[in-house]
Amino acid sequence: MKIAIIGCGNMGMAFANSFIQYNLVQKEDLLLIEKNQERGTVLQEQKAGVVVDTISAKISGVDLVILSVKPQDYPSVASEVAGLLLPNQIVLSIMAGIPIAKLQASLQHDLIVRAMPNTPALLGMGMTAFAAASTVGLADVRKVENLINSTGRAVFLEDEALIDAVTGLSGSGPAYFFYLIKSMIDAGVSMGFDPAMSALLVKQTMLGSYHLMQTSDKSLDELIQAVASKGGTTEAALKTFADFQVGEGLQKGIFAARDRASELAK
Numbered sequence: 001m002k003i004a005i006i007g008c009g010n011m012g013m014a015f016a017n018s019f020i021q022y023n024l025v026q027k028e029d030l031l032l033i034e035k036n037q038e039r040g041t042v043l044q045e046q047k048a049g050v051v052v053d054t055i056s057a058k059i060s061g062v063d064l065v066i067l068s069v070k071p072q073d074y075p076s077v078a079s080e081v082a083g084l085l086l087p088n089q090i091v092l093s094i095m096a097g098i099p100i101a102k103l104q105a106s107l108q109h110d111l112i113v114r115a116m117p118n119t120p121a122l123l124g125m126g127m128t129a130f131a132a133a134s135t136v137g138l139a140d141v142r143k144v145e146n147l148i149n150s151t152g153r154a155v156f157l158e159d160e161a162l163i164d165a166v167t168g169l170s171g172s173g174p175a176y177f178f179y180l181i182k183s184m185i186d187a188g189v190s191m192g193f194d195p196a197m198s199a200l201l202v203k204q205t206m207l208g209s210y211h212l213m214q215t216s217d218k219s220l221d222e223l224i225q226a227v228a229s230k231g232g233t234t235e236a237a238l239k240t241f242a243d244f245q246v247g248e249g250l251q252k253g254i255f256a257a258r259d260r261a262s263e264l265a266k
């Protein structure tokens with residue numbers, strides 16, 4: 001398979017590296033189009049693929065074109081890509097917000113798949129949801145799914161409208177997790193631990209809790225109850241979280257991310 005990636009930043013390269021790692025593409029068949037000179041030089045030094053700095057007719061020779069620039073950069077990319085695509089090429093967009101219909105119109109191209117991954121894809125532990133234009137055949141959907149599976153787990157969505165919600169939940173989700181961990185570490189430092197000790201206490205707690213959650217028969221509410229002794233310390237924390245509406249605040253943040261994805265489509 002031959003693949004071109006337009007925009008080789010965090011996510012573009014997370015995808016590229018996974019494809020290479022699983023031998024889904026050979027480096028000589030991987031066209032990396034990166035406008036940023038500094039980044040392009042690094043990719044060249046790493047021999048990450050065939051690195052170029054401009055979109056050219058070379059993309060007409062690949063099976064799949066991945067769009068991984070920021071949504072704000074897409075209009076200029078679209079004007080350069082439109083006209084270069086052949087009808088049987090697949091375009092996979094991982095850009096937040098931009099719907100399939102808009103991609104089809106701006107690229108004058110039918111075969112579009114839209115996906116929303118997240119940064120653990122860098123480790124092959126990503127979570128991606130994707131949807132496809134009705135014109136994309138099952139064989140092509142499977143091809144894309146096999147590629148995404150090299151970056152972690154993939155789920156196919158019949159309803160493309162849910163991709164913005166995926167963006168708010170799992171696309172941006174790693175940042176919420178890191179935010180939570182950072183807040184806990186900061187609390188430890190405020191209570192007198194040095195940052196390294198606080199980080200150890202928090203990170204090991206989160207790691208152990210994740211595995212407990214995944215292996216336990218208990219529901220999340222039951223797992224919370226198992227920590228919160230009646231009249232004890234956890235109860236005091238949970239009451240404070242409720243008073244400050246921490247859960248509601250988190251949910252409002254997720255809805256804001258979803259809504260921002262819809263705005264990026266405009």
Ligand SMILES: NC(=O)C1=CN([C@@H]2O[C@H](COP(=O)(O)OP(=O)(O)OC[C@H]3O[C@@H](n4cnc5c(N)ncnc54)[C@H](OP(=O)(O)O)[C@@H]3O)[C@@H](O)[C@H]2O)C=CC1
Nearest residue numbers: 007009010011033034035036068069070071073095096117
């Ligand atoms: N980061 C994340 O967690 C996730 C991101 N996404 C989506 O992935 C996309 C990329 O995000 P991310 O990897 O974080 O962004 P990055 O900024 O790391 O990567 C985008 C790269 O594309 C380059 N670029 C801009 N215009 C062009 C062009 N015309 N031709 C070639 N390269 C170009 C940028 O250069 P320069 O920096 O100079 O502008 C940059 O190096 C976004 O659309 C985002 O919505 C989806 C899921 C998760």
Ligand SMILES: O=C(O)[C@@H]1CCC=N1
Nearest residue numbers: 096118167171172173
């Ligand atoms: O913040 C963003 O816009 C992108 C999309 C999901 C994660 N990062």
